[in-house]
Amino acid sequence: MARKVEVGDLVDRARQRQPRAVARLISLVEDASPQLREVAAALAPHTGRAEVIGLTGSPGVGKSTTTSALVSAYRAQGKRVGVLAVDPSSPFSGGALLGDRIRMQDHATDPDVFIRSMATRGHLGGMAWATPQALRVLDAAGFDVVLIETVGVGQSEVDVVSLADTTLVLLAPGMGDGIQAAKAGILEIADVFVVNKADRDGAETTVRELKYMISLGRREIRGATWRQPVCKTVAARTEGIDEVTAAIAEHRAWMVERGELAERRTHRARTEVEAIAVETLRSTLGNLRGGDTLDRLAKQVMAGHLDPYAAATTLIEDIKAAN
Numbered sequence: 001m002a003r004k005v006e007v008g009d010l011v012d013r014a015r016q017r018q019p020r021a022v023a024r025l026i027s028l029v030e031d032a033s034p035q036l037r038e039v040a041a042a043l044a045p046h047t048g049r050a051e052v053i054g055l056t057g058s059p060g061v062g063k064s065t066t067t068s069a070l071v072s073a074y075r076a077q078g079k080r081v082g083v084l085a086v087d088p089s090s091p092f093s094g095g096a097l098l099g100d101r102i103r104m105q106d107h108a109t110d111p112d113v114f115i116r117s118m119a120t121r122g123h124l125g126g127m128a129w130a131t132p133q134a135l136r137v138l139d140a141a142g143f144d145v146v147l148i149e150t151v152g153v154g155q156s157e158v159d160v161v162s163l164a165d166t167t168l169v170l171l172a173p174g175m176g177d178g179i180q181a182a183k184a185g186i187l188e189i190a191d192v193f194v195v196n197k198a199d200r201d202g203a204e205t206t207v208r209e210l211k212y213m214i215s216l217g218r219r220e221i222r223g224a225t226w227r228q229p230v231c232k233t234v235a236a237r238t239e240g241i242d243e244v245t246a247a248i249a250e251h252r253a254w255m256v257e258r259g260e261l262a263e264r265r266t267h268r269a270r271t272e273v274e275a276i277a278v279e280t281l282r283s284t285l286g287n288l289r290g291g292d293t294l295d296r297l298a299k300q301v302m303a304g305h306l307d308p309y310a311a312a313t314t315l316i317e318d319i320k321a322a323n
Contacts (some may be wrong), residue, residue, distance in 0.1 A: 004113055007035055011042040014141040014191050017080075019114055022141050029133040046140035048265070050082070053248060054164030056150040056189075060172065061172040062196040066235040066244075067149045073241050076147045081107075082138035082146040083115040114138065132163060132272045161189040162271045165264060166251050168244070170194045171210070173202035190228055192247045198232035199238065207232060225255055264296055284319050292320050 005024070013021035028039055054064050055069070067083060074081045119132060126166040131148065138146045150160050161167050169190035192216075193204050210230050229247045233240030255261035285294075297314060300306035306314075 004035065005041050007038045011039075011046075011140065013047065014137065017111070017142065019111070020308060022114055025137045025141075026118075026130075026134045029137065030118065030130045032130075033113050036133070040136070040153040043136045046211050047136050048139065048145050050146045051252065052135065052139075052146050052148065052163060052165045054148045054150065054160035054167040055170060056167065056169030057172075057194075058158050061170040062235050063149050063170055066168075066170060066196055066233065066241075067147050068178040069107065069235045069238045069241045070147060070245065071113055071235075072238065073245050075107075075110065075112070075113065075246075080112040080142060081114075081141035082141070083113070083119045083149065084134055084138070084146065085115065085149045086117060086151045087117050105252075112313055114141075114143065124280070132268075132275070135163060154314065163268060165261060166191045166248050168192045168248075172197045173200045173206045173207060191226065191251050192244065193228055193230045194233055195230060196233050196235050199234050203232060208260035208301060226251065281319060285315075 005028070010021050010025055013023055025043075026041060028035060033039070055067055057063055064085070066087070073082065082234045083126050103302050107115065116134065118134060135146055148160055148163060159316075167189055169192075171193065193210050195210070197203070197204055204224055207230050214228055214230075229250075231247055233244060235241065252261065255264065265266070290320065294315065297306065297311040300307050
C-alpha cells in the first residue's frame with residue numbers, strides 16, 4: 001500500500017522552490033494517487049500565473065532542441081522555466097521512452113529550470129493524460145514559463161492547443177511539412193510557425209508555402225484575427241530564437257488586449273473539468289460492468305426488446321443511482 005503523504009506540506013515546499021517536492025507532486029498526479037483530489041485542491045489557489053507555451057510538430061523537426069534553446073532564452077530574461085516533455089511510452093515499463101531528454105541536459109544543474117518527461121501511456125493526441133494537472137503543479141510552484149513539448153506523433157497531434165496560451169508549430173525543410181501543414185487543422189492550431197533547420201536547402205520554399213497557405217486561410221475569416229508569423233531558426237545554434245520569443249510576446253499582448261487569453265484559459269479549465277467528469281463516469285461504468293446491468297441491457301438490445309438509446313438511458317440512471 002502506498003504511503004500517504006502530507007499534501008499541504010508538499011505544496012508548501014514546492015512553492016519554496018524545492019525540486020524534489022515538485023517532482024513528488026507530479027508523480028502523485030501521474031500515478032493517479034488516491035490523494036489526487038487533495039493535491040488539486042491545495043494547488044488551485046496558487047495557479048493561473050504561468051505563461052504556457054506548447055510546441056508541436058512531426059518527428060525530426062527539432063522540438064527538443066528548440067525547447068532547450070527557448071529555456072536558455074527565457075532564463076536569460078531571468079524567468080523560471082518548467083518543461084513538460086511528453087514522450088512515447090515504453091512497451092515494457094510504461095514509462096517515458098526517451099527519459100529526461102539528453103538534449104536538455106545543459107539545464108540539469110540550473111535550480112530555476114525543472115524538466116519532466118511524461119509518458120503518453122496510450123493516450124492519443126500527443127499528450128499524456130496527466131499533463132493538465134502536471135501543468136498546475138509547475139504553475140503553483142512559481143514557474144514563470146511552462147513549455148509543453150508534445151510527443152510528435154504526426155498530423156493528429158492537436159491536443160496541446162487546449163492547454164497552451166501560445167502554440168508553436170515546428171516544421172523543417174525537405175520533410176514535406178509545408179504541404180502537411182495544410183492538413184488536419186494544423187494551420188488552425190498554430191499561433192506561431194517555426195521553420196527550424198533553416199540552414200538547409202528548401203527553407204525559403206517552406207516559408208513561402210506557409211505564408212501562402214496562411215493568406216488563403218485569412219481570406220475565409222472576417223474581422224480582426226491574429227496573423228501567424230513565420231520564424232526561421234537554426235535551434236542547434238540558437239539562431240532565430242529571439243525572434244520566436246518576440247513573436248510569443250507579441251501574441252500574448254494581442255490576446256490580453258482582446259480578452260482572448262482569459263477566454264483560452266476558461267476553455268482550458270472547461271476541457272479539464274469535462275475530462276475528469278468523463279473519466280469518473282467511465283470508472284463508474286467499469287464498476288457496473290462487474291455486475292450484470294450492462295450485460296442484461298445488451299441482451300435486451302440484441303433480442304430487439306429494447307433500443308440502444310433506451311438502454312443507454314437506463315444505464316445512465318443506474319450510474320446516477322450508484323453515486
